[in-house]
Structure formats: structure tokens, C-alpha cells
Amino acid sequence: MKEKRKIGLILILALLIILISNMPALAAEEILVDSGNTAFIIICSALVLLMTPGLAFFYGGMVRKKNVLSIMMQCIAVMALVSVQWVLLGYTLAFGPDLGSIIGNLNFLGLHGVSIFPSPDYANTIPHYVFVAFQLMFAIITAALISGAFAERMRFSAFVLFVLLWTTLVYDPVAHWVWGGGWLGQLGALDFAGGTVVHISSGVSGLVVALFIGKRLGKDRDVIVPHNLPFTVLGAALLWFGWFGFNAGSALAADGIAGLAFLVTNTCAAAGAISWVATEWIHHGKPTVFGAVSGAVAGLVAITPAAGFVSPLSAVVMGIMVGPICYLFVSRIKKYLGYDDSLDAFGIHGVGGTVGALATGIFASTAVNPAGADGLLFGGLELFGVQVLAVAATYVYAGLITLLLLKVISKVIPLRVSDAEEEVGLDASLHGEDAYAYEDMSVNDRLVGLQS
Numbered sequence: 001m002k003e004k005r006k007i008g009l010i011l012i013l014a015l016l017i018i019l020i021s022n023m024p025a026l027a028a029e030e031i032l033v034d035s036g037n038t039a040f041i042i043i044c045s046a047l048v049l050l051m052t053p054g055l056a057f058f059y060g061g062m063v064r065k066k067n068v069l070s071i072m073m074q075c076i077a078v079m080a081l082v083s084v085q086w087v088l089l090g091y092t093l094a095f096g097p098d099l100g101s102i103i104g105n106l107n108f109l110g111l112h113g114v115s116i117f118p119s120p121d122y123a124n125t126i127p128h129y130v131f132v133a134f135q136l137m138f139a140i141i142t143a144a145l146i147s148g149a150f151a152e153r154m155r156f157s158a159f160v161l162f163v164l165l166w167t168t169l170v171y172d173p174v175a176h177w178v179w180g181g182g183w184l185g186q187l188g189a190l191d192f193a194g195g196t197v198v199h200i201s202s203g204v205s206g207l208v209v210a211l212f213i214g215k216r217l218g219k220d221r222d223v224i225v226p227h228n229l230p231f232t233v234l235g236a237a238l239l240w241f242g243w244f245g246f247n248a249g250s251a252l253a254a255d256g257i258a259g260l261a262f263l264v265t266n267t268c269a270a271a272g273a274i275s276w277v278a279t280e281w282i283h284h285g286k287p288t289v290f291g292a293v294s295g296a297v298a299g300l301v302a303i304t305p306a307a308g309f310v311s312p313l314s315a316v317v318m319g320i321m322v323g324p325i326c327y328l329f330v331s332r333i334k335k336y337l338g339y340d341d342s343l344d345a346f347g348i349h350g351v352g353g354t355v356g357a358l359a360t361g362i363f364a365s366t367a368v369n370p371a372g373a374d375g376l377l378f379g380g381l382e383l384f385g386v387q388v389l390a391v392a393a394t395y396v397y398a399g400l401i402t403l404l405l406l407k408v409i410s411k412v413i414p415l416r417v418s419d420a421e422e423e424v425g426l427d428a429s430l431h432g433e434d435a436y437a438y439e440d441m442s443v444n445d446r447l448v449g450l451q452s
Contacts, residue, residue, distance in 0.1 A: 032118045034125040040254035041126050041134050047245025048137035052079055052144050054242055058235025058297075059148050062343045065227040066425025067152045068435045074159055078144040081163050086136045087111055093172035094180050095122060095135065101183035104176050121181075123252045134249060139175070141246075142198045143167050148343030149206025150213050153422055156430050158413045162405060166205065170401050174201050174394060188383065189390040190364055190372060192261065193250040195305025195357040196394045203350020204395050205402040207341060212406045213415055215340035217422050229290055236293035240269055243300045247307040257369060261307035264315035265300065271319020272299020279324040283331070291327070294348065298326040301352030306360040309372040314363035322355045354391055361387030 056075035060068045082090070088110055096104025108114055111132065119128040143163050147154075154162075177184040178191045191197055216224065226232060247265040251258035276295025281287045302322040303315055310318070330347035341347060361384035364375040374380035409415060416422075421429035428434060 032124060033116075033127060034253070037125045037253045038127060038130055040258070041123075041130050041249055041252060044245035044249025045130070045134045045137050047242045048134070048141065048249065049079070049242075051137075051141050051239055051242035051246065054235050054238025055141065055144050056235070057231050058239060058293075059151060059343050061228040061231025061233075061235060062148075062226040063151050064224065064425070065436055066427055068227065068231075068427065069431055069433050070156070070426035071147060071151050073156070073431060074147040075144045077156075077160060078147075078163055079140055081160065082140045082143055082167050083136060085164055085167055086132075086139055090139060090167060090172050091132050091135065093168065094139075094175040095132075096180070098176070098181040101181075101186060102176070103173050103182075104180050125253060131252070134252075135175075135179075138194060138198060138246075139167060139171055142171055142194070142202050145199070145202040145345055145349055146206040146209065148345035149203075149210040149341045151342035152216050152426065153213060153342075153416055154209075155414055155417050156426075158409055158415045161409055161413060162209075165405050165409070166402065169405065170201060170205060170398050171197070174397065177393075178390070184386075184390050184393065187386050187389070188373060189386050190309055190360050190383065191305045191357065191390070192308040192360075193247045193304045195301075195353045195360065196390050199301050199304060199349040199353025200357065200391060200394045201398040203346040203348075203353060204398045206345035207339070207350060208399050208402040209406060210341045210346070211339055212403065216342065217419060219340050226290065233289060233293055236296060240296060240300065243269070243304075247304060251308060257308045257371075260368065264307055264310060264312055265303050267312050267315040268303035268319040268322075269296045269299040271316045272296055272302065272323045273319075275320045275323030276327050277323075279327045280331075283327075294330075294344075295323045295327070298322045298348050298352045301349055302356035302359065304353070305356045306363060309360060309364040309369050311363075311365065311368050314359075314365075318356065318359045318363065321359065322352050325355055326351050357387050357391050358384075361385075 052075050056072040059071045059075070063071050091111065091114075092106050092108035093104050096106060096108045099105045111129075114128045114132060116127045116129060118124045118126060119131060122128075123131040143166065146166070147159070173182075175197050176182040178189060178197050179185060184191075184196075189196070218224075243265055244262055248258040248262040251261055273292045273296040276298060277287045277291050280291045299319040299322055302318050303310075306314075306318065326348050329351050330344045334341060334344070334347055360375065361380075362376045364372050364380070364383060365378050366372055366374050367378075373383045376384045406415065417426060417429065
């Protein structure tokens with residue numbers, strides 16, 4: 001009996017020793033999770049997600065009223081499709097352990113191995129799940145941006161297949177190159193929140209689709225104008241608001257770099273709006289609200305790669321630069337080249353992202369962020385060369401893979417709607433809906449509808 005008690009006491013003692021020995025390790029893991037940083041990134045993730053419905057309004061106001069629901073449907077579809085793709089495959093390709101500096105491996109397939117604890121490789125003060133969610137929102141908005149280039153003419157079934165393949169084969173690898181331990185990040189390329197990964201990749205791919213699929217019916221004959229500018233202004237406001245999460249959140253902590261990114265984001269957007277309006281005022285004689293919101297978005301795009309690396313004064317200069325460049329591109333160069341980028345996805349995101357990525361190589365300063373590098377203005381010739389390489393690589397890769405995807409998809413599904421469907425409008429022909437059916441009803445019909 002005494003021996004049994006001794007054995008029991010020994011087992012209890014051994015269990016206590018095991019528990020006590022594990023307590024420091026558990027405490028260390030808990031300490032690594034910073035509640036302030038975690039709350040900040042969760043909020044920023046929600047802000048970035050809000051940008052996609054904002055984009056739906058921004059684009060929705062710019063198309064003709066017979067296509068407003070179709071462009072909004074594309075944005076909503078991207079939110080659903082990419083959310084599932086990211087969990088199943090996208091995250092591990094973008095942020096899984098590096099394979100040859102090109103792509104992530106499949107260690108995180110289906111988010112296997114991802115937990116509530118921090119990831120020492122990417123964000124060591126927030127749960128790994130939160131980092132996954134934050135990066136997901138970037139993948140969503142990037143795929144949604146492309147739709148503006150071919151608005152009003154792509155078949156929805158083809159769009160669904162294109163989004164899934166493009167996110168997997170273009171976005172995920174480029175994100176890995178820059179942010180996931182790939183070759184551009186190893187070379188020292190700076191892209192704080194997505195100048196190359198988000199804006200250049202989507203803008204260039206959108207241009208390729210626009211060229212491949214052809215112009216809208218009557219584009220060379222009719223003047224196609226936005227049908228609802230208040231929608232566009234609302235969308236721009238939501239984008240501007242959400243962009244604070246986009247850029248400030250990319251610091252992955254509620255710290256001084258996040259504060260810097262927040263300030264320069266607003267500054268460059270404001271300067272972009274001013275410079276675009278000033279340019280069109282001189283050129284056309286009138287300032288327009290459409291020009292103001294277009295300039296603001298161009299400024300937001302330009303500051304994205306530089307947000308954590310440049311001073312507020314540099315942000316003013318970048319905004320003043322990008323407004324006239326994008327304006328001249330969409331008002332003159334696009335017409336001269338003769339392609340139909342419906343909503344200027346390339347003219348604002350591709351061109352603006354290029355300006356921003358190159359400007360990062362000029363204005364970045366270690367005096368602002370010691371973790372960055374010095375640009376041309378501060379003697380950093382090497383950084384500018386790497387930025388040029390990053391821009392060129394993204395152009396070539398995104399353009400070629402997008403072209404290949406279009407050729408493959410077109411063998412399976414017609415990319416473009418029929419002439420009759422396009423003439424009627426994609427809202428009715430593809431989705432069986434009418435955004436403005438109520439306003440077209442007679443007074444008596446409205447009264448009957450209200451009474452019923």
C-alpha cells in the first residue's frame with residue numbers, strides 16, 4: 001500500500017514538473033502576441049476589404065447604366081473567389097517557405113500549420129491567422145482592379161476562371177518575389193504596400209486583357225461617358241478611407257512607421273488630386289470632380305510602394321508628379337495608341353504604380369526608416385537600379401502569363417459576350433437584372449408596387 005502511495009506521489013510530482021517546465025514556453029508565446037498590434041491589423045484588414053466594395057462604386061459610376069451591376073458583380077465575385085482560393089492554396093504559394101526564390105512551397109496548404117500564435121518569419125507580434133487575413137485583402141483588391149480594363153464586355157463565366165487562374169499564377173508568385181522571401185526581396189527591392197505586387201501587376205494584366213479582347217462596340221463612333229458620377233465620388237471616398245488600412249497596416253504594427261505611412265498616404269492623395277485638377281484646368285479650361293477623384297486615386301497608387309520609406313515632403317512631390325503623368329496618359333497617350341482600357345485600370349494603376357515604384361528608388365531615406373534604403377536623392381544608386389528591375393520584371397511576367405491564360409481560357413470559354421448581349425447590356429443579358437428598373441416604371445406601376 002505504501003509502495004502504491006509512493007508511486008502515486010512520484011507520478012504527481014513528475015506531472016507537476018512537466019507542467020512547470022512548460023509554463024515559461026507558453027508564457028513566452030503569449031507575450032509575443034501584442035494585443036494592440038493585433039487589434040490594429042484586424043481593423044486595417046477590414047479597411048482594406050472595404051476598398052473592394054468602394055471599387056465597385058468607383059467603377060460602377062464610370063460604366064454605362066446598363067452595365068453597372070455587372071461590374072459590381074465582378075467585384076463581389078472576386079471577394080468570394082479569392083477568399084477561398086487564398087485559404088486553400090494562395091497563401092502558401094505567396095508566403096510559404098521559399099522554393100528557389102520563386103514561389104512558396106505547400107507547407108501551408110489549406111492553412112495547415114497556421115495557428116493563433118505569431119509567425120516569426122513575417123509578423124512576430126500578431127497571430128499568424130491575422131497576418132493571413134490581412135494579406136488576403138490585398139489579393140482580393142488586386143484581382144478586382146483588373147476588371148476596370150475590360151469592363152462592359154467580358155463573359156462572367158470566363159471572368160470567374162480568369163480570376164482564379166490569374167491570382168494563382170500571377171499575383172501569388174509576384175507577392176512571394178517581393179514579400180515572401182523571393183528574389184526581388186532578396187535583392188533589396190522596396191514595395192511597402194504593393195506598388196509592383198498590386199498596382200503594376202493588375203494594371204499591366206488589365207491592359208493585356210483589353211488588347212486581347214478588343215474594343216467595346218461603338219467605341220470609335222460614340223462618346224462613352226460615366227453614367228453616375230456621385231457613385232464614382234462615393235467609391236473614391238471609400239477607397240481613400242480604406243487606403244489608410246492598406247498602407248498604414250503594412251507596417252504590421254501600431255508604431256511610428258504606421259503613423260508615417262498614414263500621413264504620407266493622405267498627403268500624396270491630396271497632392272495628386274490638386275495636380276490632376278490643375279492640369280485639366282489648364283488643358284480644358286474647367287476643373288472637374290471626376291478629375292479630382294481620379295487624381296486622388298493616382299496619388300494613393302503612387303505612394304503605396306513608398307509609404308513607409310519617404311518623408312511627407314517627398315509625398316507632396318510624388319503627388320504633384322503623378323497627377324499630370326496619369327492625366328496625360330489617359331487623355332492623350334491612350335487615345336493615340338487606340339486601345340480601350342474602359343476605366344483606365346492601366347492608366348492609373350499601371351502608370352501610377354510605375355511612377356510610385358521608381359519614385360521610391362529616388363525619395364526613400366534611411367533617415368525616415370532605418371530598415372529601408374537610401375534612394376537616388378540620398379546617394380542610393382543601387383536601390384534605384386533594383387526598383388527599375390522590379391518594375392520591368394513585373395511588367396514582363398504579368399503581361400506574358402496573362403496573355404497565356406487568355407489564350408488557354410478562350411479555347412474553353414468564349415471570353416467576350418456576343419454583340420447582341422453587349423448591345424443590351426451585361427446586367428440584363430448575363431445577370432437578368434436592371435439597376436434602374438424602378439425609375440423606368442410608370443407612376444401607376446410604382447403606386448401599385450408600393451401598395452403591394
